[in-house]
Amino acid sequence: QQQVKQSPQSLIVQKGGISIINCAYENTAFDYFPWYQQFPGKGPALLIAIRPDVSEKKEGRFTISFNKSAKQFSLHIMDSQPGDSATYFCAALGGGGSYIPTFGRGTSLIVHP
Amino acid sequence: ETGVTQSPTHLIKTRGQQVTLRCSSQSGHNTVSWYQQALGQGPQFIFQYYREEENGRGNFPPRFSGLQFPNYSSELNVNALELDDSALYLCASSPQVNTGELFFGEGSRLTVL
Numbered sequence: 001q002q003q004v005k006q007s008p009q010s011l012i013v014q015k016g017g018i019s020i021i022n023c024a025y026e027n028t029a030f031d032y033f034p035w036y037q038q039f040p041g042k043g044p045a046l047l048i049a050i051r052p053d054v055s056e057k058k059e060g061r062f063t064i065s066f067n068k069s070a071k072q073f074s075l076h077i078m079d080s081q082p083g084d085s086a087t088y089f090c091a092a093l094g095g096g097g098s099y100i101p102t103f104g105r106g107t108s109l110i111v112h113p
Numbered sequence: 114e115t116g117v118t119q120s121p122t123h124l125i126k127t128r129g130q131q132v133t134l135r136c137s138s139q140s141g142h143n144t145v146s147w148y149q150q151a152l153g154q155g156p157q158f159i160f161q162y163y164r165e166e167e168n169g170r171g172n173f174p175p176r177f178s179g180l181q182f183p184n185y186s187s188e189l190n191v192n193a194l195e196l197d198d199s200a201l202y203l204c205a206s207s208p209q210v211n212t213g214e215l216f217f218g219e220g221s222r223l224t225v226l
Contacts, residue, residue: 006155031152032213043117043203043217044156089155091213099211103155104211 006104019077024028029095036089080111116219125224131180134189134221136204146188161209199225
């Protein structure tokens with residue numbers, strides 16, 4: 001049972017473009033939604049995270065948009081750069097005393113120069 | 114500040130063998146979690162240790178076991194290895210138990226032949 005559905009599986013963007021990755025969750029008890037960035041041969045690194053009391057959070061070129069009623073959240077990468085090429089994972093956790101994250105299957109992003 | 118370190122980085126085993134993977138948590142972090150990441154998939158939660166006790170377990174059989182030591186370092190042991198156990202095993206430490214902040218190591222790549 002996949003509780004967090006992530007799309008697209010892969011994404012190709014030109015340098016300077018906007019990359020958008022979407023996630024949908026099922027468990028309404030989730031209350032923390034992080035995004036992780038993983039480069040080949042490395043472990044995932046926390047990129048940005050949001051709680052459901054806000055609809056948007058921005059850190060530099062990275063923005064999370066959160067739609068609680070639709071149970072969806074997305075990552076927007078503005079002015080995408082070749083160095084952003086990596087695999088991105090969304091996750092959801094919290095609620096009911098459990099802080100074990102459920103990860104999406106990942107999106108492989110390639111930014112062409 | 115030293116990050117999460119894992120060893121070994123790569124190893125090859127044969128079916129039926131046993132393996133031990135090691136993890137040193139980030140300084141000041143008292144919680145360690147282990148994840149299995151198959152190729153092209155998101156990390157799957159194996160278990161979490163807090164203050165040397167197991168504090169949650171994912172959908173993995175008992176042949177996956179672990180330990181946490183007084184210095185918060187940890188081991189993952191897998192007995193009776195199967196071909197499907199081939200994966201990247203990630204260790205993540207957290208500054209406290211109920212937080213979504215995970216700091217991952219670079220992983221141990223296990224190949225079972």
